[in-house]
Amino acid sequence: MHKSPTEQQVLQAYGWAKERYAAIGVDADKAQQQLAQIAISLHCWQGDDVGGFEDPTRGLSGGILATGDYPGKARSPGELRQDLDQAYSLIPGTHRLNLHAVYGDGDGKKVGRNDWQPHHFHGWIEWAKRNNHGIDFNPTCFSHPMADSGFTLASYDKRIRSFWIDHCRLSRQIGAYIGRELDTTTITNLWIPDGFKDTPVDRKTPRLLLEDSLDKIFAEEIDARFNKDAVEAKLFGIGSESYIVGSHEFYLGYAISRGKLLCLDAGHFHPTELISDKISSVLGHIPELLLHVSRGVRWDSDHVVTLTDELQGIMQEIVRGDYLDRVHIGLDFFDASINRVAAWVIGARNTLRALLMALLEPVGQIQALERAGDYTARLALLEELKGLPFGAVWDIYCMQQGVPVGLAFMDQVRTYEKQVLSLRA
Numbered sequence: 001m002h003k004s005p006t007e008q009q010v011l012q013a014y015g016w017a018k019e020r021y022a023a024i025g026v027d028a029d030k031a032q033q034q035l036a037q038i039a040i041s042l043h044c045w046q047g048d049d050v051g052g053f054e055d056p057t058r059g060l061s062g063g064i065l066a067t068g069d070y071p072g073k074a075r076s077p078g079e080l081r082q083d084l085d086q087a088y089s090l091i092p093g094t095h096r097l098n099l100h101a102v103y104g105d106g107d108g109k110k111v112g113r114n115d116w117q118p119h120h121f122h123g124w125i126e127w128a129k130r131n132n133h134g135i136d137f138n139p140t141c142f143s144h145p146m147a148d149s150g151f152t153l154a155s156y157d158k159r160i161r162s163f164w165i166d167h168c169r170l171s172r173q174i175g176a177y178i179g180r181e182l183d184t185t186t187i188t189n190l191w192i193p194d195g196f197k198d199t200p201v202d203r204k205t206p207r208l209l210l211e212d213s214l215d216k217i218f219a220e221e222i223d224a225r226f227n228k229d230a231v232e233a234k235l236f237g238i239g240s241e242s243y244i245v246g247s248h249e250f251y252l253g254y255a256i257s258r259g260k261l262l263c264l265d266a267g268h269f270h271p272t273e274l275i276s277d278k279i280s281s282v283l284g285h286i287p288e289l290l291l292h293v294s295r296g297v298r299w300d301s302d303h304v305v306t307l308t309d310e311l312q313g314i315m316q317e318i319v320r321g322d323y324l325d326r327v328h329i330g331l332d333f334f335d336a337s338i339n340r341v342a343a344w345v346i347g348a349r350n351t352l353r354a355l356l357m358a359l360l361e362p363v364g365q366i367q368a369l370e371r372a373g374d375y376t377a378r379l380a381l382l383e384e385l386k387g388l389p390f391g392a393v394w395d396i397y398c399m400q401q402g403v404p405v406g407l408a409f410m411d412q413v414r415t416y417e418k419q420v421l422s423l424r425a
């Protein structure tokens with residue numbers, strides 16, 4: 001058992017921390033109120049290594065890979081919801097769920113990729129209503145025979161293109177249905193794996209085909225109160241190392257010209273290229289942004305999000321730029337080598353911790369120093385901030401939100417593992 005601080009210790013530490021922040025002009029109470037308003041979208045696919053419930057015999061493909069075989073992964077929508085409930089109960093705040101099309105409930109029967117219907121998602125919708133989760137959505141354009149060529153919406157084969165156009169259209173409709181039911185806009189994000197292992201001769205035609213497919217998918221007007229569309233670019237995948245049709249420039253241009261949301265995945269760029277710097281670069285040109293907060297280790301490896309400089313950089317950019325209303329924060333990682341519930345909790349808590357750190361900055365003051373050209377004072381203040389008692393603010397926030405303070409969340413993860421996960425053979 002982990003020894004948690006007592007309520008009195010948490011309060012005492014916070015009293016002192018609050019004064020330290022007040023001394024630099026930061027209201028720590030207000031930072032917590034702001035944090036409580038932010039819903040992050042927890043990705044369903046960490047719960048079962050991106051398997052889905054369409055066909056349990058089918059492996060993951062499409063240039064992404066989950067490694068590890070930690071016992072206890074969810075095998076049905078019911079089990080996945082149970083695991084999610086456990087994870088949400090250890091994460092402060094009220095958060096959304098990011099669902100992939102293949103996570104519908106076929107009630108034991110195999111459902112074809114283009115046969116998913118809104119009613120297959122009623123279990124999720126009812127659960128979301130009960131627990132106040134908004135839901136986001138994704139067409140699943142991988143792990144399917146029609147994607148085995150490595151191409152979907154950009155395929156030279158019209159039959160394949162049509163198949164995936166239909167699937168993406170259907171997904172937008174399901175997204176809108178869910179958004180209407182839950183009375184909160186669903187963000188439906190489109191990612192496809194299309195690309196070449198080796199150097200192509202024609203880089204142009206697949207992009208023209210993709211553009212045409214996208215226009216067909218988005219031709220149907222959908223009320224933006226219920227569904228908004230995002231497009232996600234990538235640099236390379238396993239088996240598509242040399243060329244990806246949906247590159248960053250391709251989708252940035254597409255999002256700008258069609259008024260779509262852009263999705264920036266932190267793992268989808270060169271290893272030293274950071275998405276934090278892209279936020280203010282693109283938000284001048286597109287209305288809203290979706291983030292896939294992830295952590296690549298040498299490549300797009302989708303490791304659990306840790307409290308890195310870049311995670312802090314991303315959240316600082318959102319807060320400093322006053323973009324909280326225009327940036328949707330989703331998580332995207334899948335580690336099958338550790339307890340999957342813990343993976344969600346650690347990644348989500350880190351994301352919130354980075355947000356809280358950003359909300360505890362005296363933004364106006366640092367920006368005034370910068371504008372005045374006082375870079376010495378800017379540096380001094382930024383470095384001083386790193387040593388302020390942020391942890392005491394995080395602890396009281398967790399306590400007041402009714403979730404475990406500190407490592408005590410791991411006790412609950414272990415108990416759940418013993419009582420539930422370990423019984424799944």
Ligand code: RNT
Pocket residue numbers: 045050064138191232234265292300332
């Ligand atoms: C793949 C993309 C995409 C997926 C999910 C499962 O490289 O990041 O977002 O991770 O759709």
Ligand code: ZN
Pocket residue numbers: 191232265292332
């Ligand atoms: Zn992603």
